[in-house]
Amino acid sequence: MAAVYVVLVSLLFIWTTTEANLIVYTTFLESAIAKGAVCLDGSAPAFNFHPGTGSGVYNCLIQLQGGGWCDSASDYQDRATNEYGTSKNISKICYFMGVLSNDSQLNPDFYNWNRVKVRYCDGSSYIGDIEEVDPATNLHFRGARIFKAIMDELLYHKGMIYAENAILSGTSAGGMGAILHCDKFRLFFSLTGRVKCISDAGFFINAKTITDEPHIKEYFKRVVALHGSAKNLPLSCTFLSLDPSLCFFPQYAAQHICTPLFIINSAYDSWQINNSLVPESVDPQHVWDTCKKDINKCSPSQIQTLQDFRLTFLDALNELGPRGYFISSCHFHHGIEIEVQSYWSDNNSPTIANKTIAEAVGDWFFGRSGFQGISCPYPRGKFCQ
Numbered sequence: 001m002a003a004v005y006v007v008l009v010s011l012l013f014i015w016t017t018t019e020a021n022l023i024v025y026t027t028f029l030e031s032a033i034a035k036g037a038v039c040l041d042g043s044a045p046a047f048n049f050h051p052g053t054g055s056g057v058y059n060c061l062i063q064l065q066g067g068g069w070c071d072s073a074s075d076y077q078d079r080a081t082n083e084y085g086t087s088k089n090i091s092k093i094c095y096f097m098g099v100l101s102n103d104s105q106l107n108p109d110f111y112n113w114n115r116v117k118v119r120y121c122d123g124s125s126y127i128g129d130i131e132e133v134d135p136a137t138n139l140h141f142r143g144a145r146i147f148k149a150i151m152d153e154l155l156y157h158k159g160m161i162y163a164e165n166a167i168l169s170g171t172s173a174g175g176m177g178a179i180l181h182c183d184k185f186r187l188f189f190s191l192t193g194r195v196k197c198i199s200d201a202g203f204f205i206n207a208k209t210i211t212d213e214p215h216i217k218e219y220f221k222r223v224v225a226l227h228g229s230a231k232n233l234p235l236s237c238t239f240l241s242l243d244p245s246l247c248f249f250p251q252y253a254a255q256h257i258c259t260p261l262f263i264i265n266s267a268y269d270s271w272q273i274n275n276s277l278v279p280e281s282v283d284p285q286h287v288w289d290t291c292k293k294d295i296n297k298c299s300p301s302q303i304q305t306l307q308d309f310r311l312t313f314l315d316a317l318n319e320l321g322p323r324g325y326f327i328s329s330c331h332f333h334h335g336i337e338i339e340v341q342s343y344w345s346d347n348n349s350p351t352i353a354n355k356t357i358a359e360a361v362g363d364w365f366f367g368r369s370g371f372q373g374i375s376c377p378y379p380r381g382k383f384c385q
Contacts, residue, residue: 022096024048026119028087029153036131037149038140039121040076040085045146046119048094049158050102056112059165062154062185063100065120066172066201071222073137079123080139090119098344099169099358106346109362110167114160118174122146125248126177128227141227147181155188166195167365172271172333175202175264179250179257180233186259196260196365201333203265204272205251205316209282210305216276221245251316254323262324262364262371263317264357267310268295268378271333277309295331295378303378310377324364326350326357329375350375 029037030044037045052059067084070076079085100115101107122128122143129144155161168185170178175198182197189195209215224230224245230238236256237247247253254261270292278288291298298306310329317325328350349356352373355363360371 022050022100022102024050024094024096024117026090026092026094028090029149031153032146032149035145035149036140036142037145038142039087039146040080040123040139040141041088042133042138042140043087043121045121045150046087046090047150047153048096048117048119049154050096050100050115051158052114053112056110056114058162059110060114060116060154060160060163061099061110061167061169062116062118062151064118064126064168064170064174064177066170066174066176067120067123068173069123069125069220069223071219071226073134073139073226076123076139076226077137080137083119083121085121085123087119087121090121099361101344107344107358109358109366113165114154114158114163116154118147118150120174122227123173124223124227124229125173125180127180127229127232129232130228143177143227143229144232147177151185151188161188163189164193165365166193167198168195169198169200170202171200172202175199176204176248176250178202179254179261180248182257182259182261183234194365196262197257198262198264198361199250200264201266201269201271203250203254203263203313203317204276205313206246206249207272207276207309207312209276210278210288211282213282215279215281216272217246217249219275220248224248251319254320260324261320262326262361263320264326264361265313266328266330266332267313267374268306268329268331269313269333270331272313273306273309273331277305307377314374322370324360324371325373326352326360326371327374328352329378329380331378 026046026048028044028046032045083089102111104111124143126143126147128141130141166189168178178197178199186195230244233247234253234256237253238244274292291302344358352375363369364371
């Protein structure tokens with residue numbers, strides 16, 4: 001009887017709810033260390049798991065956390081001391097909201113699935129893999145091994161290998177990871193299963209700066225080289241490219257992904273505007289500072305530059321062919337949009353064709369209807385507060 005009580009208390013401890021948010025405790029996968037699947041500092045990777053119930057027992061949704069990149073080992077030394085580089089500083093709990101919520105009213109299509117959030121501690125969008133530890137910094141670049149180790153744990157120890165419906169999703173750098181791993185993810189499951197991928201704020205384009213410099217292209221090239229990621233990029237893309245690091249860009253990699261893919265993004269993605277279009281290096285006088293913080297304070301010429309960026313973004317999206325997408329005109333980096341209830345499915349969610357993101361994704365995944373929605377250009381986009 002005492003043992004049963006302990007189990008019940010443990011379950012209550014792991015799956016606690018607040019008024020609106022599900023609290024899920026963090027699992028640290030210590031067994032992955034022996035496989036070399038470690039965070040930047042050599043600590044164990046981590047994830048949060050909430051089991052499916054009822055009709056959702058044989059369905060799974062795996063969400064890859066985002067958190068950017070660094071392009072030099074010295075920059076990663078600072079990162080290796082925070083939650084994006086070491087599991088030692090990862091929070092012991094995670095609030096599941098949005099697409100991870102267990103509330104059938106707020107997340108009707110996925111509320112009772114097995115739901116997982118993979119914590120981001122490698123800085124490569126989960127695709128880096130270098131055997132040697134960096135001698136100068138003692139850092140490990142093993143993102144691809146982390147992805148594989150956690151997938152093995154979920155498939156063979158959490159029963160997800162039997163999934164009838166499976167989604168790999170991700171946000172920002174995690175959204176890029178969801179695209180780059182999409183076809184590999186599909187191979188984990190039965191050919192008769194429904195397997196699809198979702199990228200939230202992860203469609204980074206190869207845009208030049210306002211001074212016509214390839215800033216983001218060179219930055220991503222350094223990231224790929226540092227992590228040894230080229231070998232894990234889509235082979236059909238790297239085979240055709242004179243510069244394999246270009247296949248780190250979702251706009252090129254996604255053209256070679258066979259698995260169904262849904263893109264959630266803003267055409268005025270603030271991260272890309274701040275780091276690709278107008279990085280600090282091309283605006284030494286800080287002329288763009290106010291505009292980058294608030295699109296409503298941009299000058300007419302700056303607005304025109306942003307409208308041109310939007311068209312470049314949409315041109316890149318158009319190269320993907322028959323994908324699903326929800327492209328808003330909100331001036332922000334969606335970030336954790338699909339994990340934030342107010343943007344996922346309630347009255348504050350951006351809407352296109354009278355559908356929230358949750359409705360658009362659900363219809364697309366289950367084949368109730370396709371969805372390719374692009375919001376009107378600024379300032380006519382709705383619900384961008």
